[in-house]
Amino acid sequence: MKKLLLLFVSASFGFACGQGERVSKEVFEEVNKNMEIKRLTEVEILEEAMEWGDSISSEAQKQLISQLQNAISEKGIPGAIEFCNVNAQPILNEVAKRHTVTIKRVSNRYRNPADQPDSDESALLDAYEYNAENGIKSDPNIQKIEGGEVFLYTKPIAIPSGLCLSCHGDPGKEINAETLKKLDELYPGDLAKGHKVGDLRGMWAVRIPKNEVVKRL
Ligand code: HEC
Known part of the structure; x- marks a missing residue:
């Protein structure tokens, strides 16, 4: 019926x-x-994918920030670097697996070379960078890839507070000597320093299979 x-x-x-x-x-x-x-309709599917991408990336961000704060209070800033080095991607993978998606954080000024954008992500990240440089607000985006079977959800990641600058700010100013030493050891080609509050740090990239979106409708 x-x-x-x-x-x-x-x-x-x-x-x-x-x-x-x-x-x-x-x-x-x-x-x-x-x-x-x-x-x-295609619009219904896209809207659901957009909403789901928003909630997944917010959940991933909350997980990372709360675990980072715990690591900082237990081990201090230099100790928390090792924590990020070992745990950032596994934390994201856990959230991703639970939702049957994949989650990445990508940046042109990457710290971990694994966080470089791929060809699908690059144009979107460049557009967010263009907007940031020109004072234009960026919105989340949803795009079809892989012949329409997968949605790529993206959202800019800005530097929200001084907390981030203790590892992404200026050496000698916000980044202390011990922290800098750890960063140099673990990330010899680090491009993720010298940031200010409000800067674009990178972008969330969540790949959502279309059939998983349809199951939710
Ligand atoms: C304790 C030091 C520390 C703090 C504080 C910190 N980060 Fe990071 N951040 C790192 C490390 C280390 C990596 C590389 C992680 C890896 O190897 O997967 C990283 C990587 C990233 C990445 C992935 C892209 C890349 O460059 O590899 C983003 C995005 C990011 N951080 C944003 C932030 C934001 C936003 C804040 C503040 C809420 C923040 N970070 C605070 C140490 C830190």
Whole structure:
């Protein structure tokens, strides 16, 4: 019955709208978690992916910041560097696995070379950088990749507070000698120093499979 109703709604929708509009409001048949065939528009799927990407990246950020704060209070700033070196990516991977997505933080001024953007991420990161340099506010973005089977959700990462500067600020000013020594040892090609509060530090990049988005609808 429910399925019939959905069919009716989409059919009358198609009838009410002209030919031209029909293309942009294309309706897809997708199988959701209850194995029902659901008729969804591309816009509905994109909106759900955007919301989910927002909540996943916020959750990942909260996890990182709270665990970083714990590490700083237990081991001090230089000790917390080792903590970040060993644990930052595993913390993200844990959140990612729980949501069946992948999570990265990428930056052109990377500390860990593994955080360089790939070809899908690069143009988006460059656009966020352009905006930051020109005083334009950046919004999160969602984009189809891999033939439309995966959504790439991105969101800028700014430096919100002085806390970050103890490891990403100026050596000798915010970064003390002991911290600098640790950074030099672990990250000889470090590009992630010299930041100020409000600077763009990088970008969240969350890859969300389309079929996982559909299951939520
Ligand atoms: C205790 C030192 C420390 C503090 C404080 C710190 N970071 Fe980092 N940050 C690091 C280290 C070390 C890495 C590299 C982690 C790795 O190897 O995966 C890193 C990496 C990053 C990355 C990934 C991109 C890259 O350059 O590799 C981002 C984004 C980032 N930090 C943002 C922040 C923000 C925002 C804050 C403040 C909320 C902050 N960091 C505070 C030490 C710190």
